[in-house]
Structures are given as structure tokens and as C-alpha cells.
Amino acid sequence: MRSATRPARDRLQGTLDLLILKTLSSRDRAHGYAITLHVQRVSNDALKVEEGSLYPALHRMTQQGWLKAEWGTSDNNRRARYYSLTASGKRRLSEEEKSWAELTEAVARVLAFT
Numbered sequence: 001m002r003s004a005t006r007p008a009r010d011r012l013q014g015t016l017d018l019l020i021l022k023t024l025s026s027r028d029r030a031h032g033y034a035i036t037l038h039v040q041r042v043s044n045d046a047l048k049v050e051e052g053s054l055y056p057a058l059h060r061m062t063q064q065g066w067l068k069a070e071w072g073t074s075d076n077n078r079r080a081r082y083y084s085l086t087a088s089g090k091r092r093l094s095e096e097e098k099s100w101a102e103l104t105e106a107v108a109r110v111l112a113f114t
Contacts, residue, residue: 031080
């Protein structure tokens with residue numbers, strides 16, 4: 001499937017970005033595993049973010065300036081990298097939410113057409 005404004009691969013990447021950004025918008029910071037658990041729990045296990053997709057996305061988003069990363073200690077006393085939204089990340093979240101709304105509205109129109 002291709003969007004009129006964004007190639008399919010970019011749309012899928014954008015969806016993962018949206019899930020990560022939205023998760024981090026609801027908390028001060030989180031490590032990767034906590035992000036995965038949050039998405040899975042909130043989606044009632046319908047969505048599962050694999051490590052092979054999550055960590056490259058977190059790295060890319062950090063390089064783009066949407067996230068800030070810092071080392072810390074997890075609840076079980078393990079060293080973990082924690083991520084938080086930057087001002088740029090908050091702006092990107094707004095853009096991604098708008099793009100997602102436009103896509104889902106377009107799909108809904110096609111599904112409702114008789």
C-alpha cells in the first residue's frame with residue numbers, strides 16, 4: 001500500500017515512530033523494554049514491537065534530535081538507556097498524529113464506499 005504523500009516503507013516507519021513518540025509523551029522517560037511493554041499492554045496485545053525494529057528506531061530518532069538518551073539504572077538494578085522526548089520530538093509527534101489521522105480517515109472513506 002502506498003500513500004499519496006508518503007511511500008509505504010516510510011508509512012510503516014512513521015507508524016513505529018508514532019507509537020514510540022506517543023508512549024514517551026505520557027512519561028518523563030522510559031527504557032526500550034518499557035516502551036515495548038507499554039505498546040503491547042495498551043493495544044491489548046494486538047501490537048508487538050520487536051527489538052530488531054525498536055532499537056534501530058530509537059537510535060535513528062535520537063540522531064534526528066526527537067529523543068534524548070541517557071544511561072540510568074532500571075527498577076531491577078540493571079544499567080539501561082532511558083529515552084525522553086525533546087521539543088523537536090513533541091513537534092514530530094504532532095505531525096505524525098496528523099498524518100495518521102489523515103491516513104485512517106482516507107481508509108475509512110474507502111471502506112465506507114458502497
